[in-house]
Amino acid sequence: MxxxxxxxxxxxxxxxxxxxxxxxxxxxxxxxxxxxxxxxxxxxxxxxxxxxxxxxxxxxAAMNGYGGDIDIWKSMLNTYKIVIPKVILTIASCTITAYGFARFKFKGHDFLFALLMATLFLPNVVLNVPQFIMYNGWGWVDSPLYLPLIVPTMFAQDTYFVFMLIQFLRNIPKELDEAAKIDGCTALGTLWHVIVPVLKPAMTSAALFQFMWSSNDFMGPLLYVSTPKRYPAAIFVKMSMDADTGFSWNRILALSLISIIPSLVVFFIAQDQFIDGVTAGSVKG
The missing domain is CATH 4.10.280 (MYOD Basic-Helix-Loop-Helix Domain, subunit B)
Incomplete structure (x- = not known):
């Protein structure tokens, strides 16, 4: 042969x-x-x-409301009131943080980077109690603006995305930064005009991950949202499971399908950049 x-x-x-x-x-x-x-x-x-x-x-049955002033469409709207700000703020904060760690050496850089990576091994569940006490003390629990779910993303709390963007940045030659500096760009100017255009595949991957994870998040809304009219789709689907009268599984499956359609559409629209972003940062060249 x-x-x-x-x-x-x-x-x-x-x-x-x-x-x-x-x-x-x-x-x-x-x-x-x-x-x-x-x-x-x-x-x-x-x-x-x-x-x-x-x-x-x-x-x-899926189109019917459940418990008065909430239905699948309102719950979907509530979901994306959380998801869209989280995606935007996550990409902005994680990109800036990754740029700082990947391109600058400052006092305590290695220690802070090690501390950042250590948080990858910290289960989120151990943070639920102290975070709830803190947010409750600030009066953020059941906020109409979903503050406990959105505000932390302003501070690059998702370490995985920071790490992924750092790995991608290591593949971008530093000569581009030096050329931009010679042309008169500041550090932020270099980030916006030079780094971000090259970083788009990785940013798209991070945005898609955050979009899907936030859309499916159950524990966060369960802890911090207590008013039924503010429930996202994940909580609404769980509410449709009435243990007293028995489950209408076709209704539950219909609700589940409706709730995941936006995630599927977004994924298929951006799948090429998603694949590029996931694979490009895996090899340093």
Whole structure:
């Protein structure tokens, strides 16, 4: 068997494995879409994703309000009142912080960077109690502006994104900074005119991660939002699970599908830059 023939067989095997893994990964989503058109009895009697007797009862029930002044559309609006500011502030603060650590040497640089990286190993759950006490003392709990969820992102609290942007910045030649300095750019001018355009793929990746994580965040709103009309979609979907009367699973699946559609749309629109941003920072060159 020739070397070229072996390569062709290896390529075919790789694609077969990738297709099979892709089917396994996407099947739960496809099943959820099909199951949202099934009746409750059919959901538990068939593993197939094509409904035998399609019904829109789940979507009709999903459109109904739950508990008065909250419904799926208001909860979606509440979700993006949190998500959009978090994404914008996260990208701004993490980019500035990463630029400072990657391009400047200052007193305590190594210690502060080590401290920053150490926070990656700190579980968020251990911070919930002290943070809640602090925000409650400030009167931020149940704020109409969702202050406990949004304000911390102004200070680069998401260490993972800072680290990811630092890794990407290490691949950008410092000669670009020096050329900008010769042309009269300040440090912030260099960041805005030179670094940010090159950093866009990594910034897009960080924005997408933050968008998806914030959209699916359950614990944060559960702790800091207590007024039903301010609940985001994650809390609203949980509210639809009424243990007293039994779950209408087609309704729950319909609500879940509606709530994730914006994340899917945003991901597919920006998937090319997302992949570039994730892979480019993995190799220092």
């Amino acid at each position: 020739t070397l070229e023939r072996r390569r062709q067989i290896a390529t075919v095997c790789k694609y077969v494995v990738l297709v099979l893994v892709g089917i396994l990964m996407i099947y739960p989503l496809v099943w959820m879409i099909g199951a949202s058109f099934k009746t409750n009895s059919e959901i538990f009697s068939s593993i197939g994703f094509i409904p035998k007797q399609p019904t829109f009862d789940g979507y009709k």
